[in-house]
Amino acid sequence: MNSNTRHNTDRTEPDENSPQEYDVVIVGSGPAGAAAALFCARAELETLLVANGRSTLQKCAYVENYLGFPAGIEPQSLLDLARAHVEQTDCTVRTETVDGVTQQDDTLVVDCDGEAVTTEELLAASWSKSEYLDGLGVEKEQEEDGPVDEIVTDEDGRTNVPGVWAAGRITGTHHQALVNAGDGARVALNLIETFRPSYYNDWVVPDGYYASFDREIPTGVEEIDHEERQRRANAGQKWMREFF
Numbered sequence: 596m597n598s599n600t601r602h603n604t605d606r607t608e609p610d611e612n613s614p615q616e617y618d619v620v621i622v623g624s625g626p627a628g629a630a631a632a633l634f635c636a637r638a639e640l641e642t643l644l645v646a647n648g649r650s651t652l653q654k655c656a657y658v659e660n661y662l663g664f665p666a667g668i669e670p671q672s673l674l675d676l677a678r679a680h681v682e683q684t685d686c687t688v689r690t691e692t693v694d695g696v697t698q699q700d701d702t703l704v705v706d707c708d709g710e711a712v713t714t715e716e717l718l719a720a721s722w723s724k725s726e727y728l729d730g731l732g733v734e735k736e737q738e739e740d741g742p743v744d745e746i747v748t749d750e751d752g753r754t755n756v757p758g759v760w761a762a763g764r765i766t767g768t769h770h771q772a773l774v775n776a777g778d779g780a781r782v783a784l785n786l787i788e789t790f791r792p793s794y795y796n797d798w799v800v801p802d803g804y805y806a807s808f809d810r811e812i813p814t815g816v817e818e819i820d821h822e823e824r825q826r827r828a829n830a831g832q833k834w835m836r837e838f839f
């Protein structure tokens with residue numbers, strides 16, 4: 596087993612009275628949490644995204660610095676696009692508050708509005724409250740220019756508590772949505788590696804790309820032929836036209 600691997604991927608069937616089990620629970624669906632959920636779900640982890648309401652981005656008047664929107668975009672539209680993207684995966688999305696997290700052996704028990712769910716990994720992408728982690732003893736420090744307690748992580752996004760990760764604004768990254776989304780994706784990829792040590796890249800490439808280098812298609816990569824590329828491009832354009 597790779598040193599990054601904490602997981603036995605064999606699952607026993609839960610009985611109907613036991614709490615719902617996930618590989619990863621992500622708290623917060625701003626840019627950081629939504630990006631993390633997208634990557635975890637695409638990597639086929641059983642993923643739950645829990646968020647209780649407003650992203651900080653809803654305070655913004657108009658977003659002009661999110662890459663890919665040269666004329667800018669309304670903050671709510673950007674969040675709706677992110678949510679719709681996550682919802683196209685198998686990620687479970689719940690609008691609830693995480694009130695606390697406790698540890699039972701190697702499992703984290705997450706209190707979602709009074710209902711317990713269990714998970715192997717938890718990724719905090721909440722702002723500005725993180726008291727729900729206090730029972731675990733997650734290390735925090737007060738932000739430099741404000742009252743908020745930021746979560747302390749190592750360079751991979753791990754906190755001092757095994758199985759608990761954090762990304763986005765709550766870890767002291769810049770107050771910029773694009774940076775926070777990238778941070779969520781980055782930490783999610785590190786987390787995914789603990790389940791799938793051979794995971795290489797979430798890529799879609801042209802048919803035969805790896806054969807042309809005399810290589811096997813790595814885990815996480817999908818090769819598609821010309822017809823499928825065209826079909827996806829048409830479906831993508833249609834989706835965007837209907838959204839806007």
Ligand SMILES: Cc1cc2nc3c(=O)[nH]c(=O)nc-3n(C[C@H](O)[C@H](O)[C@H](O)COP(=O)(O)OP(=O)(O)OC[C@H]3O[C@@H](n4cnc5c(N)ncnc54)[C@H](O)[C@@H]3O)c2cc1C
Pocket residue numbers: 622623624625626627628645646647648649650651652653654655656657658659660661691692693694720721722723724727762763764765769770771772773775
């Ligand atoms: C006035 C203003 C204008 C801004 N303008 C811009 C701009 O123009 N461009 C730009 O790039 N950035 C801008 N920002 C910054 C940007 O909004 C943030 O950097 C970004 O939203 C942070 O992303 P995040 O995912 O880390 O956190 P957030 O977007 O704040 O998301 C936090 C999430 O955590 C959830 N949450 C919190 N606690 C719990 C809990 N206990 N249980 C469940 N869910 C919980 C919330 O519901 C939310 O979904 C602006 C910020 C402000 C305040």
